[in-house]
Amino acid sequence: MEIYPNIHNIVSENKTGQGITNAYLVTGTTGSVLIDTGWKSDEQSERIISYINKIDCTTLKYIIVTHRHPPHWGNSEFVKKQTDAAIISTVIEAPYINDYFENYKVDIEIDDNLDIDLGNFQISVMKTPGHTSGTLAVFEKENKYLFPGDTVMGKGTSVINPGDGKIADYLETIENFIKIEPKVIFPGQGDPVTETYDKLTSLIAHRTDREQEIVNLLKQKEYSVDELFAQIYENLSEWLSHLAKNQITSHLIKLEDEGKVTKDQNMYKLIDF
Template sequence: MTRPRDFGFRIECFPTRTRTLPPATHTNAYALGGSEVLIVEPAPEDKTEQKAMIDWVQAMRRVGRRPLAIVITHHHPDHIGAAAVMQKELGLPLWAHAATQALMPHLSIDKSLVDGDRIVLDDPLQTWEVLHTPGHASGHLCLFERDLGVLLLGDMVATKSTILIEPSDGDMREYLKQLERLAALEARVGLPAHGEPIEQPSRFLRATHAHRMMRENKIIDVLRSTAAFVALDEMLALVYDDTSVVLWPLAKKSLLAHLEKLQAEGKVHGNNAGYYGWVGET
């Protein structure tokens, strides 16, 4: 595997092995900028991979490039494994959203980023807009360089698999809203944390939204088809009948996220025993 990979636009990608969800095996770190550089996704826990990332950044310094900070897109382990080590070894500040900081008290976040912030890099001039895109994680961030049309997607989508929305910190309703927001940007290329660059990412984002809604409509069809309450595991088998049973434990989390959305919208009622029934449109 070649790394770093030069994507043009003074953007490099440095894939690192992480304990991410299969079938993905790596998390992509990115270096944005020319003489001034922003490092995104301090991902690996593995010490060899951490050293490789540190060596990559040090090599930038040796040729006169100046790393400014390390940006954390969100708090999941396959995105923060090297954060503390890189902060210490490289002397670089960590930047993240406040909601991410609240979930990582063991890390010292130097700057809280908010939606609408602009990170300006010099030579060549790049202006990266900070987009707070909760749904997959409450503090999730994307970055958008409007002139270049380049969108850093974090874990909003992946080319390797479907992104998991866990009810513990995820929010399906917010996630779908943010997919629509990102699609409306009409970026030229999308750079995910897992997988390959995405040409015409708006098309990919809309397809992801449509896939989620397909799954939600199957839930609605199951619940509408009976006057009785339906057990969660029974619903799982019906809604994910096109998915390998090996993936059902993960699918169950997504199912719960959809059910929480439908409950918040007043369309579904659930009880503590794990049974759900259709209420109707409100």
């Protein structure tokens, strides 16, 4: 459906929310782009193609994949086969995505910002590491529309799993988002965000508060990740517990990188500062 003028969201199950990945079609006067393609499924593949045909938009030039996680590139190969649009990702994410592709590869691996002229829209594809190390975002300069993939969620905060991305990079990316003053954020999952400054500053506050909570606990004694988890969280499902422990580990990696914490076996200790 057209959610803003010339911005369409072709989502699985025709609803938005956490766990349902948005696929945004931006229809310019000289060409269109698709930002993410949803979980791989015959239904979603057909939905995207029939939607593009139904609205009779300008030629689909690019399929922009925000990052390596499967719900974002799932139907890219099918859409490419049907439209011959070029698939764009970053040099860091491309190998992960290519590993899963059967017949195609990422066509354009960006290592710097890439500007695309769509006539009525001027978009910039930007490297925005954090959620994963090679995540990109799309920024439309005239309207100040930001498509950040999973870096910003419609509700709550995105996860940063060790090995995928780093909290320090994520915080820098959010600071950069604040500087460009987006008017609307179209997240990878969930509904558009219009209170963008409040949203972005709350993401920084959430991480800063969590880090302080961990530091305060480590001031008392050494802790393992499991022990910190038991102190900070309660009543989480098995899956959410797994994600929460990953967030604690990511915070500890940041503190280690900053020389504030050391790790011995599985125990973390605060260095005096």
